[in-house]
Each structure stands twice: as structure tokens, then as C-alpha cells.
Amino acid sequence: MKVGEPEEFIIDGKRLDGRAPDELRPIKIEAGVLERADGSCYLEWGGNKVLAACYGPREIHPKHEARSDRAALRTYYRMAPFSVNDRKRPGPDRRSVELSKVIRNTLESVVFLHLFPMTAIDVYIEILQAQAGTRCAGITAASVAIADAGIPMKELIPSCASGKIDGKVVVDLFDTEDNYGEADVPVAIIPRTGEIALLQMDGNLTQEEFEEALNLAVKGCKDVYEKQKEALMKRYGGE
Ligand code: ADP
Secondary structure (H helix, E strand, O other), X not given: OOOOOOOOOEEOOEEOOOOOOOOOOOEEEEEOOOOOOOEEEEEEEOOEEEEEEEEEEEEOOOHHHOOOOOOEEEEEEEXXXXXXXXXXXXXXXXXXXXXXXXXXXXXXXXXXXXXOOOEXXXXXXXEEEOOOOXXXXXXXXXXXXXXXXXXOEOOOOOEEEEEEEOOEEEEOOOHHHHHHOOEEEEEEEEOOOOEEEEEOOEEOOOHHHHHHHHHHHHHHHHHHHHHHHHXXXXXXXXX
């Protein structure tokens, strides 16, 4: 057992934050919160607070990053120094470079980049407060910000993780579960087709547990998708 590790993670069927195993943390999404960005989104997901801003398609600098057949989608995942318990050193680190790439790959599967050759589409994802699951929160917010910018895409992409604690598969780990849990499986889907746009796995799961985790995360993504649509409906009206 590690220092600070709780003895039990599930007591009387409830997790340490009071949730059922298949229950997401509360989610609030608002589109169009920044005046100077072409599209933006503010998202609260449990203790995660994320701001996403999208610019473009716009002229690309440096020029050598231009692609003759499509727009260059550039994503910048960044954690604020005050977003975690121990102050995070400002500036890029290995984790933020990796997460920026993971988020970019996920979003590339839906944005119609071929419509805007020689341009840049820049998406900034600022983690103001982190409580585990920030890549999923970042993808979810970025996708709404891109839609808010009016950039054509196949679909919104919702994202949600599942994992394993106390030998049980649960959805949407919060930080204590993430720190001491046995596995973490972040997923993103393209809802209309059911395609998987992101699938990662940390830790160990049996094949049955993996299937259960994937199902729970996909179900979580579908709930997140409803919240994304509601946020855009609220901003732009319509049924
Ligand atoms: P994700 O946020 O997508 O779950 P990780 O598994 O890498 O990605 O991180 C899990 C959590 O660990 C973060 O959400 C955050 O709460 C915490 N964390 C990440 N980086 C740091 C850091 N440099 N200092 C303190 N806590 C951190």
C-alpha cells in the first residue's frame, strides 16, 4: 500500500466521492465564452476546470508547417501552475507534449482539414484545475470550441475514461482513484458511427475487465455527447 492510499475505494456500493461505479462526475459545458477566440468552451467536470480556445483557419506561421493538401491542426495542452496540489512548474514538459499530440490525433479524425490547405487551426487547452481525466475533459472542450468556431467537422467528439479500483471496473476516475487505482482507460468516440477515436490503457486488466471498461467508457462518452450538444444548442438555439 502506498502512503496516503485509502484502505477501501468502494464502501457499501459507493465510491469515496459518493458516486455509483457507473456514475460520472457532474459536467457543465458552456460554448462561446471568450470574445477574442474564433471559438471557445469552458468545461467543469467534477474538479476539472478547462478552457479551450480555437483560432482559424488562419495564416500559418512558421510557413514550413504549411501542408499543401490540408490545414495543420495544432493543439496546445497546458496545465496552469495552480491547477494541481504541488505547484506545477510552468512551461512545456514531456506530459503536456504527449497529451497535446494525443488530443490532436483524436480531433484529426473528425475535422475536415482538407477544406483549408495551407492554413493553421490552433486549439489551446488550458487546464485551470486538475482532478484526473484532464485529457478527456480537454478533448471534450476542444471539440466544442472547434464547433463554436464554425469549422466543419464530421461530428463532435466526446471523451470519457474508465478504470479499475479495488478490483472493480468503474467509470470516470477522480484523482484519488487515479493515483492508487489499478488501471485507467481513456476513450473518445465518434458517436454517430461508434468508431473509437482514442483508446489508451494504463495498468492491467483481464480481457473481460477490459471489455467492461470499454463499454462503461463508451456509455460515458454518450452522456458527455449530450452535454456537448446542449451547450451548442444553448448558444445557437434550435431544437
Ligand atoms: P489525465 O489528467 O488525462 O488523467 P494523467 O493520468 O497523466 O492524465 O494525470 C492524472 C492526474 O494527475 C491529473 O489530472 C492531475 O490531477 C494529476 N497530475 C498530472 N500532472 C501533475 C503534476 N505535474 N503535478 C501534480 N499533479 C499532476
